[in-house]
Amino acid sequence: xxxxxxxxxxxxxxxxxxxxxxxxxxxxxxxxxxxxxxxxxxxxxxxxxxxxxxxxxxxxxxxxxxxxxxxxxxxxxxxxxxxxxxxxxxxxxxxxxxxxxxxxxxxxxxxxxxxxxxxxxxxxxxxxxxxxxxxxxxxxxxxxxxxxxxxxxxxxxxxxxxxxxxxxxxxxxxxxxxxxxxxxxxxxxxxxxxxxxxxxxxxxxxxxxxxxxxxxxxxxxxxxxxxxxxxxxxx
Amino acid sequence: xxxxxxxxxxxxxxxxxxxxxxxxxxxxxxxxxxxxxxxxxxxxxxxxxxxxxxxxxxxxxxxxxxxxxxxxxxxxxxxxxxxxxxxxxxxxxxxxxxxxxxxxxxxxxxxxxxxxxxxxxxxxxxxxxxxxxxxxxxxxxxxxxxxxxxxxxxxxxxxxxxxxxxxxxxxxxxxxxxxxxxxxxxxxxxxxxxxxxxxxxxxxxxxxxxxxxxxxxxxxxxxxxxxxxxxxxxxxxxxxxxxxxxxxxxxxxxxxxxxxxxxxxxxxxxxxxxxxxxxxxxxxxxxxxxxxx
Ligand SMILES: Nc1ncnc2c1ncn2[C@@H]1O[C@H](COP(=O)(O)OP(=O)(O)OP(=O)(O)O)[C@@H](O)[C@H]1O
Ligand SMILES: [Mg+2]
Numbered sequence: 001x002x003x004x005x006x007x008x009x010x011x012x013x014x015x016x017x018x019x020x021x022x023x024x025x026x027x028x029x030x031x032x033x034x035x036x037x038x039x040x041x042x043x044x045x046x047x048x049x050x051x052x053x054x055x056x057x058x059x060x061x062x063x064x065x066x067x068x069x070x071x072x073x074x075x076x077x078x079x080x081x082x083x084x085x086x087x088x089x090x091x092x093x094x095x096x097x098x099x100x101x102x103x104x105x106x107x108x109x110x111x112x113x114x115x116x117x118x119x120x121x122x123x124x125x126x127x128x129x130x131x132x133x134x135x136x137x138x139x140x141x142x143x144x145x146x147x148x149x150x151x152x153x154x155x156x157x158x159x160x161x162x163x164x165x166x167x168x169x170x171x172x173x174x175x176x177x178x179x180x181x182x183x184x185x186x187x188x189x190x191x192x193x194x195x196x197x198x199x200x201x202x203x204x205x206x207x208x209x210x211x212x213x214x215x216x217x218x219x220x221x222x223x224x225x226x227x228x229x230x231x232x233x234x235x
Numbered sequence: 236x237x238x239x240x241x242x243x244x245x246x247x248x249x250x251x252x253x254x255x256x257x258x259x260x261x262x263x264x265x266x267x268x269x270x271x272x273x274x275x276x277x278x279x280x281x282x283x284x285x286x287x288x289x290x291x292x293x294x295x296x297x298x299x300x301x302x303x304x305x306x307x308x309x310x311x312x313x314x315x316x317x318x319x320x321x322x323x324x325x326x327x328x329x330x331x332x333x334x335x336x337x338x339x340x341x342x343x344x345x346x347x348x349x350x351x352x353x354x355x356x357x358x359x360x361x362x363x364x365x366x367x368x369x370x371x372x373x374x375x376x377x378x379x380x381x382x383x384x385x386x387x388x389x390x391x392x393x394x395x396x397x398x399x400x401x402x403x404x405x406x407x408x409x410x411x412x413x414x415x416x417x418x419x420x421x422x423x424x425x426x427x428x429x430x431x432x433x434x435x436x437x438x439x440x441x442x443x444x445x446x447x448x449x450x451x452x453x454x455x456x457x458x459x460x461x462x463x464x465x466x467x468x469x470x471x472x473x474x475x476x477x478x479x480x481x482x483x484x485x486x487x488x489x490x491x492x493x494x495x496x497x498x499x500x501x502x503x504x505x506x507x508x509x510x511x512x513x514x515x516x517x518x519x520x521x522x523x524x525x526x527x528x
Contacts, residue, residue: 052412076418088413090406101406104399105418152418 001064003028003156003187004049004080009058011041011048018044020211021058026156026189031182033190033198033219035232036208042191043085045208046158050082051075062156077105079155083162085191087145091134095125098133098144102151111151118147121177139170146177150186157181158189163197175201195232199223207232236370241493242486247377247446249485250384254439255462256469256477257391258432264408264472265428268326271333272313273436274459275340280306280437281444281454282348285355295358302437310433311426319422337456344452352451355444376446383438388478391431395474400427408472457501461488464508470521479519 002025011019019041026032034042047053049060051072060067062080070078090098099118103111119126122143128136133144142162149157159178163171175197182188182201192198199205202219207228215222222228255277262270283302287293293301317336321329361375395401406414407424415421443458444450461484469480487507491500511519 050416052415071420072415073418073420076416082416084413084416088410088416090409090413092409093402093405097402097405100399100402101414101417101419104403148417 002026002061003063004189005059005061006045006049007059007061009045009048009055009060011044011053011055013044018211019048019055022208022211022213023058024206024213024216026187028155028187029185030203031178031188031190031201033192033202033205034208035192035195035198035205036214037231038193039210040208041211042208043160044211046082046084046160046189046191049075049080049158073105076152079153080158081149081152081154081156082158083145083149083160085160085164087138087141089133089136089141089144089148091132093133094130095133095136095144096129098148099125099129099151102148105152110153114151114153118150121150121180122147139166139173142166142170142174143177146174146181150181154186156187156189158191160191161193162190163192163194171197195228196223199228236367237493239371241489243373243377245486245489246482247374247380247485248489249465249482250380251439251443251446251481252458252462252465252484253384253478253481254387254435254442255458256466256481257387257474258436258439259463259466260469260471260473260477261404261428261432263466265404266314266318266425268318268329269333269463270313270318270429270432271330271459271463272317272336272340273432274455274457274462275337275344276306276310276313276433276436276455277440277443277458278344278450278452278455279309279340280440281355281450282344283437284358284441285353285444285450286348288356288358295360299358299438299441302441303434306433306437306440307430310429310436314426314429319425341452341456348452350452352449352454355448355450357445357448358441359445374446376442380442380446383442384478384482387435387438388474391474400424404428461501461504464505467518468508468511470518473518473520473522476518476520483519 004026006022006024008021008023009019010021022045036042044053048055051067051070062078067075090101099115103114124140125144125147136144162174166174178188179201190198199219199222205219205222206213207215215227258273259270280302283305284298287298287301288295313336317332318329321332357376359375359379363375364373395405403419403424406419407421411421462481465480465484466477468484469476484504488500488504491503495503
C-alpha cells in the first residue's frame, strides 16, 4: 500500500489554477522525485500535502488516513515533514533552537537522542550550535533545515529543492546525505530542478509541466526518455 | 531634588507605558497586527479591580488576580472572535476591526458601569517614603510599578529565551509557515500571546489607576496610544524596545509637563516620536524588517 497517495488534486491561488489534477504516490522505503521547470507546481503540491494550502478537490492520504481538513501542525505529528524551498531556517534563533523547534511535536525525553543523531550526521551544526542560524552559509543552512526536519522523526521526508543555490560540491554532499537518510529507513519525496541528480537516486519519478503530471516512471526510464533528456537534461 | 522627583515620576509612569507597550509589541511580533483595543483592556482591568474592591470588598491582591484572569479571557476572546476570522485579510481590514473593538469595549463599559468617572482606591496599602527632609518623596505606587516592570521584563525575557512556548512564539513571529512545518500550532501560539498581553494590561490598568486615581470608560485610550507610541519608539516587535521606549516616553512626558508646559506635553511626546522615526524608522532597538513575499 502507498504511504502517501495524492489523487487528482486541484489547487488554486485566487483565480490561478496552479495544480491541475495531479496524482502521485510514494511507497514506503522509496525515493520518489518530482521534477519540472519553474512554476510547474512542485512547491504548491508539497505545500498542499503539508496542509499549508487547501486543495479545491482531490484526495490526499498518508498511511491510509485522509489528510483533508487536518491542520499542518498535526500532519507533522503524523510523521510527514517538509524541508521547505529556500530552507527557511529561523534566522534570529540559534542552530540549537532551530533544532528544538524541529522537535516541537516530540516528547521532551526523546529530543536529546535525536539531537545527538543530528549532530552526528552534521558535525558542522554541532560546532555552530550557539550561532544564529541567519549567520550560517547557504550549505550550512540547508543542513540545518534538513537536521531540523529530522528532529521530528519523520516517516516520510519531503525535500523542496535542497540543492538550490549550492556549489556543485555541496550539491553532491546534500545528495549523499539524502541517500544516507534513505538507507537509514526514511522514505523520501524529493522535489528538484537538478533533474539529472534527482533521477539518478530516485526509484520513481514524476515530471510536472504547468500544473500537470506529464510523465512518470522509474528513475532509469525517465533518464532514458528522449523527452526528458531534451527538456530537462540538456539534450 | 525636584529634578529627582520628576525623574522618579517619569520612570514610574514610563514603567506603566512599558508594561502596556509589551502587549502591543508581542501581538505585533506574532500576529503582525496593531491591536488598538489593547488600551481598552487596560480600562476593563481597572474596572474589574475597582468593582471587586469597592463592591465585593475582596483584598487588593485578590482583585489584581481576578482582574488579570478577566482580561486574559477577554483578550483571548477578542482575538478568537474579531481577529482570527481575518487572518490573511488585508491589514487595513484588521486595523479597522481593532478600532471597532476598541469602541465596542468603551461603549460596553459605559453601558455597564456608567460614563461618570470613579475614584479609584490605590491597591498599594503603604505610605509614601520621605527623604532629604521631605524634599524627595517616593510614592509606594512608584516602587511597586517600577518593581513590577522589572519583574515582568525579566520573566518575559526568560520565557521567550528558555521555554518551549516562548521559543515557538519567536519562531512564529519570524516565519509562520515554517513554524507550522515544525508542528507548531500557530493559532494557539497567537492565543497565548494575547493572553499574556492582556494579563499585563490588567496589571498596567491597576497600577495606572492607583497612581492617577480616576477611572472612566475612556481611561485606557490615551495611555494606550502613548504605549503604542512607546512600542514604535523602541522598535515594534522588540521586547527590550518596548521597555526602553515606555520608560523614555514617561520621562519625556513628565519633564515636559514640569519644565515646559502641561498643555504641550503630549504634543512634545509625539514630536519626539516623529523625530526618532525620521532618523531611525525601525525604532531605537528595532530590526530592519525584510519584507517576505
Ligand atoms: N503565493 C502565490 N500566489 C499566486 N500564485 C502563486 C503563488 N505561489 C505560486 N504561484 C503560482 O503557482 C504556479 C506554481 O508555482 P510553484 O511555486 O508551485 O512552482 P514550482 O514548481 O515550485 O517552481 P520553482 O521550481 O520555481 O520553485 C506558478 O505559476 C506560480 O506563479
Ligand atoms: Mg518551488
